[in-house]
Amino acid sequence: MIHSCGDQLISEATWVLLLRLNRGYPGHDFPRDGINFVMEKLTDQNIFWCLDEVLHEAGMPEERSESLKINLKEKAETATGSLVYTSTTGGLDKNFRINPSAPLPKPKPGQHLVQAIATALNPVDYKPAEIPVVGRLIVPKPATPGIDFAGRIIVPATGSPLKRGQLVFGMAGTNPLAGGALAEFTLAETENAVALPDGVDAVDAATIGVAALTAYQSIVPRVNKGDHVFINGGSGGTGVFGIQIAKAVGCHVTTTCSTANIELCKSLGADEVVDYRKQAVVEALKGSGRTFDHVVDNVGADLNLYWRCHEYTNPQAVYVMVGGTPSFGFAVGMFKMMLWPGFLGGGKRKFAGFFPKPKYEDLEQIGMWMKEAKVRAIIDQKFSFEQAPKAFEKLKTGRAKGKIVVDVASETYRKACRAGNFCAEMEIHITAHNRKDTYMP
Numbered sequence: 001m002i003h004s005c006g007d008q009l010i011s012e013a014t015w016v017l018l019l020r021l022n023r024g025y026p027g028h029d030f031p032r033d034g035i036n037f038v039m040e041k042l043t044d045q046n047i048f049w050c051l052d053e054v055l056h057e058a059g060m061p062e063e064r065s066e067s068l069k070i071n072l073k074e075k076a077e078t079a080t081g082s083l084v085y086t087s088t089t090g091g092l093d094k095n096f097r098i099n100p101s102a103p104l105p106k107p108k109p110g111q112h113l114v115q116a117i118a119t120a121l122n123p124v125d126y127k128p129a130e131i132p133v134v135g136r137l138i139v140p141k142p143a144t145p146g147i148d149f150a151g152r153i154i155v156p157a158t159g160s161p162l163k164r165g166q167l168v169f170g171m172a173g174t175n176p177l178a179g180g181a182l183a184e185f186t187l188a189e190t191e192n193a194v195a196l197p198d199g200v201d202a203v204d205a206a207t208i209g210v211a212a213l214t215a216y217q218s219i220v221p222r223v224n225k226g227d228h229v230f231i232n233g234g235s236g237g238t239g240v241f242g243i244q245i246a247k248a249v250g251c252h253v254t255t256t257c258s259t260a261n262i263e264l265c266k267s268l269g270a271d272e273v274v275d276y277r278k279q280a281v282v283e284a285l286k287g288s289g290r291t292f293d294h295v296v297d298n299v300g301a302d303l304n305l306y307w308r309c310h311e312y313t314n315p316q317a318v319y320v321m322v323g324g325t326p327s328f329g330f331a332v333g334m335f336k337m338m339l340w341p342g343f344l345g346g347g348k349r350k351f352a353g354f355f356p357k358p359k360y361e362d363l364e365q366i367g368m369w370m371k372e373a374k375v376r377a378i379i380d381q382k383f384s385f386e387q388a389p390k391a392f393e394k395l396k397t398g399r400a401k402g403k404i405v406v407d408v409a410s411e412t413y414r415k416a417c418r419a420g421n422f423c424a425e426m427e428i429h430i431t432a433h434n435r436k437d438t439y440m441p
């Protein structure tokens, strides 16, 4: 059950605690055992929202209430849980441990402090960190992965129109390669945290961050209604959003996937699906009778798709490379595609690398499309917080159908990290999420 305190919603557990404080000692100072009781039970930051009110009603003298608040704050600041790794030897998923007493992240100006509900995984959560030597420099350790998030604002950024208690989604963290949403509390830059639209499930919105923003920014600014778009890799995290977003802006979509995912791609709106396991992709595109206006490559495994793209695209088409592997061979291939001019035997179409840029309006638009059911979240599997290493194992197979979600505020997480109360309203959002764990085509 949810109660309100001023304009804030607070959990049942916090409410009970506040009532007990208030009723137990009305009009009196708090005896020592009362303070100890609070100190032991305090597991919910929300108490601060109502503390002034309750202490005032309880008749606590101001100097006494100030010291109690400081004690409570200190206790709370060391009582947050997060998933960390300090090494990537053998894969970062083999090195995770739960830190039940991580310090509360301290927001700087322009950052919200957010209580995480769920995160969806992306290859960027492990690929850069696992690059030998360089990974150590670009992702400082100990690190907590998780860029995509949905959560609730605990401390809003100064000047932000978003309020404390507001449910939000977007991209967490202050380093674009590190994230931090696999934790009870995380930070999000104002540009990267958008209000959750009414009626959109928080867990669905948690899948938007990197993948949907990538799909949006690699397609929408480069196409016009009616354009023919080719999306290489339609069934993974970025692909499922790419198909739907291209359709939402009125494009004709051709995509690739393996046999098992054809129905999924069609159900998302793809007009033509090429089974790359059964057909040679360039030949199939040429044989379609279409010339494509735009190409997005979410795979990056077959560079011939670029070298030969003049055979299936119009001369103004741009080939946007989203996918790829952090390997020397791939880096060399990228340089060739970017720098080798067509008149000297290089590619005959414009080539563009890609990295998503934080943009509030883009995230907001995707959230609105989700509200309008023009875009839906495709969740391959949902894992509990403790199963996060398994979630990474699955992601690393490269065979996910849509997104892999880790439910940060799950029951197991609470048991593992905190012995006490959690935000009941979050639980309501999660249990309302009535999805089957596995996507069934």
Ligand SMILES: NC(=O)c1ccc[n+]([C@@H]2O[C@H](COP(=O)([O-])OP(=O)(O)OC[C@H]3O[C@@H](n4cnc5c(N)ncnc54)[C@H](OP(=O)(O)O)[C@@H]3O)[C@@H](O)[C@H]2O)c1
Pocket (backbone or CB within 6 Å): 122, 123, 124, 127, 210, 211, 214, 232, 233, 234, 235, 236, 237, 238, 239, 256, 257, 258, 259, 260, 261, 276, 298, 299, 300, 301, 321, 322, 323, 324, 325, 354, 355, 356, 395, 398, 399, 400, 401, 402
């Ligand atoms: N540049 C950026 O800023 C950026 C942003 C996001 C993602 N990325 C990169 O983009 C790539 C895709 O990301 P993601 O999140 O979509 O990964 P993902 O969810 O792990 O992608 C898995 C999907 O890839 C498909 N796939 C694998 N090989 C394929 C092939 N040869 N042809 C067509 N589909 C193939 C699989 O489909 P089947 O099982 O049907 O084969 C599976 O559905 C990754 O390399 C990632 O690092 C880059």
